[in-house]
Amino acid sequence: MASQLGDWIASAPSTLQKNLTILSPDQIEVAKMLLDIGQTHVFEHWPEPGIDDDEKKAFLDQVTRLNTSYPGGLVSYVQNARRLLSDSKAGKNPFDGFTPSVPSGEILTFGDDNFLMMEEAGIREARNAAFVLVAGGLGERLGYNGIKLALPSESTTGTCFLQRYIESILALQEASRRLVQGQSATQIPLVIMTSDDTHERTLKLLESNSYFGMIPSQVKLLKQEKVACLDDNDARLAVDPHNKYRIQTKPHGHGDVHSLLYSSGLLSVWHDAGLKWVLFFQDTNGLLFKAIPASLGVSSTKQYHVNSLAVPRKAKEAIGGITKLTHTDGRTMVINVEYNQLDPLLRATGSPDGDVNCETGYSPFPGNINQLILELDSYIEELKKTQGAIPEFVNPKYKDSSKTSFKSSTRLECMMQDYPKTLPPSARVGFTVMDTWLAYAPVKNNPEDAAKVPKGNPYHSATSGEMAIYRANSLILRKAGVHIAEPVLQVFNGQEVQVWPRITWKPEWGLTFKDVKHKVGDCCSISQRSTLVINGQNVVLNDLNLDGALVVSSGDQAEVKLEGPVQNKGWILEPVDYKDTSIPEEVRIRGFRISKVEQLEKNYTEPGKFNIKS
Ligand code: UTP
Numbered sequence: 001m002a003s004q005l006g007d008w009i010a011s012a013p014s015t016l017q018k019n020l021t022i023l024s025p026d027q028i029e030v031a032k033m034l035l036d037i038g039q040t041h042v043f044e045h046w047p048e049p050g051i052d053d054d055e056k057k058a059f060l061d062q063v064t065r066l067n068t069s070y071p072g073g074l075v076s077y078v079q080n081a082r083r084l085l086s087d088s089k090a091g092k093n094p095f096d097g098f099t100p101s102v103p104s105g106e107i108l109t110f111g112d113d114n115f116l117m118m119e120e121a122g123i124r125e126a127r128n129a130a131f132v133l134v135a136g137g138l139g140e141r142l143g144y145n146g147i148k149l150a151l152p153s154e155s156t157t158g159t160c161f162l163q164r165y166i167e168s169i170l171a172l173q174e175a176s177r178r179l180v181q182g183q184s185a186t187q188i189p190l191v192i193m194t195s196d197d198t199h200e201r202t203l204k205l206l207e208s209n210s211y212f213g214m215i216p217s218q219v220k221l222l223k224q225e226k227v228a229c230l231d232d233n234d235a236r237l238a239v240d241p242h243n244k245y246r247i248q249t250k251p252h253g254h255g256d257v258h259s260l261l262y263s264s265g266l267l268s269v270w271h272d273a274g275l276k277w278v279l280f281f282q283d284t285n286g287l288l289f290k291a292i293p294a295s296l297g298v299s300s301t302k303q304y305h306v307n308s309l310a311v312p313r314k315a316k317e318a319i320g321g322i323t324k325l326t327h328t329d330g331r332t333m334v335i336n337v338e339y340n341q342l343d344p345l346l347r348a349t350g351s352p353d354g355d356v357n358c359e360t361g362y363s364p365f366p367g368n369i370n371q372l373i374l375e376l377d378s379y380i381e382e383l384k385k386t387q388g389a390i391p392e393f394v395n396p397k398y399k400d401s402s403k404t405s406f407k408s409s410t411r412l413e414c415m416m417q418d419y420p421k422t423l424p425p426s427a428r429v430g431f432t433v434m435d436t437w438l439a440y441a442p443v444k445n446n447p448e449d450a451a452k453v454p455k456g457n458p459y460h461s462a463t464s465g466e467m468a469i470y471r472a473n474s475l476i477l478r479k480a481g482v483h484i485a486e487p488v489l490q491v492f493n494g495q496e497v498q499v500w501p502r503i504t505w506k507p508e509w510g511l512t513f514k515d516v517k518h519k520v521g522d523c524c525s526i527s528q529r530s531t532l533v534i535n536g537q538n539v540v541l542n543d544l545n546l547d548g549a550l551v552v553s554s555g556d557q558a559e560v561k562l563e564g565p566v567q568n569k570g571w572i573l574e575p576v577d578y579k580d581t582s583i584p585e586e587v588r589i590r591g592f593r594i595s596k597v598e599q600l601e602k603n604y605t606e607p608g609k610f611n612i613k614s
Contacts, residue, residue, distance in 0.1 A: 164289070312433060
C-alpha cells in the first residue's frame, strides 16, 4: 500500500496509516494535503479501523469543504495564517510606510437643492442596481436569540428589518420605473449572504411572509462557509473541543461576500442584464434607505467606482475613518482605517496632534458606516484578478507578552470594506457623507452593554435603533413644514433617549424628500405624545393637527387627505424590565412596550378620494 501511495505515507502518523483502508482515494488525497501543511496532529487520536469510521470520513469531508470554500484552498489558508500570525507577533503595523490624508468625496446637506438633485439621480439609477445584504453574522454583542433580520426595527408597526429593506427596494423599483418612463418594468435583484447560523431562519422568514412582496426568484441566498480556527503561531488547525473529529470553525467576516458573489456567477448575469451598481448593506440599520437614493445619485453623478456611505465623525470617535493612504513607494488607496489606528498613524507621519476636529467641529476623516456602492463593471474587472479574495487580518488574544500562545483559538478574518485595498490608482474611490440622524442607527449591542456606553456615544441598541427611526421621520416632516413638537428625554433599559412622536410610513409613501414635501401641506402639527402610521402611497397631510394616534391604510387607487384635529388617548410607551423573561425578548431588549390605548384607524381599500374627516 505504502509504495502505491508514495513516500509521504512512510512519514504519516501510524494512526492514519492504519486507517487508509477505510478511506476513499479522494479522502486520502485530503489527508495527504493536511500532512503537507503540517497538520499531523489532527490524526494522532484516531483509533483502529472499525472504531468511529463514519466520524473519520465525516472529518475528511469537513476538511474538503474547508478546502474548496477558501480561495487557494487550505494550503493558502495556512500559509496566509502563518504570515499574518508572524506579523502580529512581531507587532508589525499594517500601515507602515503609509501617510494618511483626507480623501475627496461628497458632503450632502439633507433637503437642499443638491440633495434633491442627487436623490432624483439615484432614483433614476435604481433600476440599474442590485442589492446585497450581508446577514451571516452571529450577532454576539446583541445576544438576540433570533436572527437580527427578524427583529422589529420599530414596535409601532412591528416591521422587521428584512421587511423594511425589501419594501424599500420594491418602492425604489417602482419609483425608478415611473421616473424613467417608457422603460419596461425591472426587478431589482436582492442577494442575502447568510451563514450556517442564519441561513435556515432567513429562508423561513422569507417563505412564511411571501418574500414580503418580492418575487421569490428576485431574492438569492448565498451561504458563506466558516473558516478553520488556529491554535498557535504555526497555524495548527484547532480540533473542536466538542468533537475530536471536527476542526473548530468560526465566521470569516463579511468580506466573504465578494468571493461568494464572484463564484456564484451572478455578477455576469447582472452585467448582461445591463445593471451598473451593486449596493452592499448590513442587517440592522433601520435608516439606511433614507440615505440610499442620494448616495446612489452621488455614485452616478461622480462616476465613482467605489462609494462608501459615511457620517460626520468627531475626532477619535470609535468609528473607522475613510482615509486616503499614500505609501512611500507611491501606492495610494482610499479605505477605512479603524479609529484606534488612525490617530497614531497621523501622529507618526507629521501630524503631531493626531486626529483632531476641523472648523466644522468634526474630524476631516468621515465616519465609515460600511454601506458600499460599487460600480459593476470595474467590480467585475477587479474580481477577475482577485477572485474576490479580500486582504485578511488576524486578531489573536495572547496569553502573555511572549505572544507564543493564545487564550482561545483564533482565525483569519476579512472585511467587506477592505475591497478597495487592491484597486489600481486609476480607480475612482470616494465617499458620501450624510447626517447620522438620517443614515445610521444600527442595532448591535445588548441592553446591559449599551447602558455602559460612555455618555455622548451612540448606544447602537434596539432602543436607540427604534427611537432613531421616529426622530428621522419627525425631522424629515419638520423640514417639510410640519410643526413637530420637541422630543422628551426618557430612560429605557438604562439608556437615556430622545422620544419623538412615533411617526412611521411605508417606503412607498416617502422614499425621497421630494415625495414627502409633495404630500405635506400647510399648517400641520403633531404633538410629542402622538403616533402616526401611514400605510399607503397617496396620503396627503393637510391641516392635520394630531394629538393622539392615527393609523391610515390605503390602496394604490385611493387618495386620502389627513385633515383637521385628531385627538384621542393615543398609544403610550410603557417601560418594561429587560430582565423580566416573561416578556418576549424582542420587546424587553428595547425596554418598553407600546400600549395601544386609543386610536383613530382608517382603511381605504376602494379607489376614490377620501378625507379622514368624513
Ligand atoms: P457586525 O459587525 O454587526 O457583526 O457585522 P456580527 O457578527 O453580526 O455581530 P457580533 O460582532 O457577533 O456582535 C456587520 C454585518 O456583517 C454581517 C452581519 O450580519 C452584519 O450585517 N456579517 C458579519 C456577515 O455577513 N458575515 C460575517 O462573518 C460577519
